[in-house]
Amino acid sequence: MKEIILNHPMIEHKISILRSEKTSTKEFRELISEIATILCLEALKDAPLKEIVVKTPITETKGYVIDENNYAFVPILRAGLGMVDGVLTLMPNAKIGHIGLYRNEETLEPVEYYCKLPKHIEDKTVIVLDPMLATGGSGSAAISMLKKRGVKHIKFLCVIAAPSGIQKIQEDHEDVEIFVAKLDSHLNESGYIVPGLGDAGDRIFGTK
Numbered sequence: 001m002k003e004i005i006l007n008h009p010m011i012e013h014k015i016s017i018l019r020s021e022k023t024s025t026k027e028f029r030e031l032i033s034e035i036a037t038i039l040c041l042e043a044l045k046d047a048p049l050k051e052i053v054v055k056t057p058i059t060e061t062k063g064y065v066i067d068e069n070n071y072a073f074v075p076i077l078r079a080g081l082g083m084v085d086g087v088l089t090l091m092p093n094a095k096i097g098h099i100g101l102y103r104n105e106e107t108l109e110p111v112e113y114y115c116k117l118p119k120h121i122e123d124k125t126v127i128v129l130d131p132m133l134a135t136g137g138s139g140s141a142a143i144s145m146l147k148k149r150g151v152k153h154i155k156f157l158c159v160i161a162a163p164s165g166i167q168k169i170q171e172d173h174e175d176v177e178i179f180v181a182k183l184d185s186h187l188n189e190s191g192y193i194v195p196g197l198g199d200a201g202d203r204i205f206g207t208k
């Protein structure tokens with residue numbers, strides 16, 4: 001499955017402000033949320049539509065709706081939480097699960113600490129949210145946790161990805177579509193994306 005990289009002047013604009021070390025926590029959070037909305041719009045391009053009849057003030061016509069019950073959003077804690085408001089502006093009735101993972105700072109391996117998913121998750125298309133895809137360890141582990149619980153249709157949304165992260169997800173989970181707002185160059189020796197934006201969780205929650 002190919003990754004989809006958003007190519008849009010508005011994304012360039014928003015990502016450039018997001019990267020700046022001068023951007024405040026408030027503005028950072030708002031930008032992550034706005035980019036998440038744009039990513040989600042792209043990810044829903046293939047959403048099945050159900051035909052309905054709509055009565056306008058003028059006449060009756062055909063309309064088309066998406067069944068929000070077929071979708072769940074799953075942010076990877078912590079930083080994925082910053083994307084939830086943005087995707088909910090499009091699908092306010094979708095259910096939300098949570099997966100808790102953090103990277104061991106030395107080994108960069110993901111450590112699982114939480115998983116709470118909506119009922120009947122196996123029947124839904126699950127849209128995983130995490131602003132950063134670096135080694136791909138956390139993203140791949142989250143997808144494995146979902147598959148272990150029977151989920152068959154998964155999409156992954158991230159704001160900034162390194163090539164290594166995309167490669168890892170594609171090798172481990174070739175069926176998962178990855179939507180990326182911006183593809184960056186590489187990882188530094190500490191596993192941070194270059195040029196990147198630093199630690200997304202810390203910048204969203206103001207913890208450093």
Ligand code: PRP
Pocket residue numbers: 076077078079080101102103104108110130131132133134135136137138139165191199200201202
């Ligand atoms: C960040 C980010 C991803 C992960 C990406 O989370 O939100 O989950 O790193 O790195 P990877 O692709 O190399 O696994 P972090 O581990 O810093 O946890 P936090 O969100 O709780 O700060």
Ligand code: URA
Pocket residue numbers: 079132134191192193194196197198199200201
């Ligand atoms: N996690 C982050 O928050 N930032 C990076 O650059 C890499 C992983």
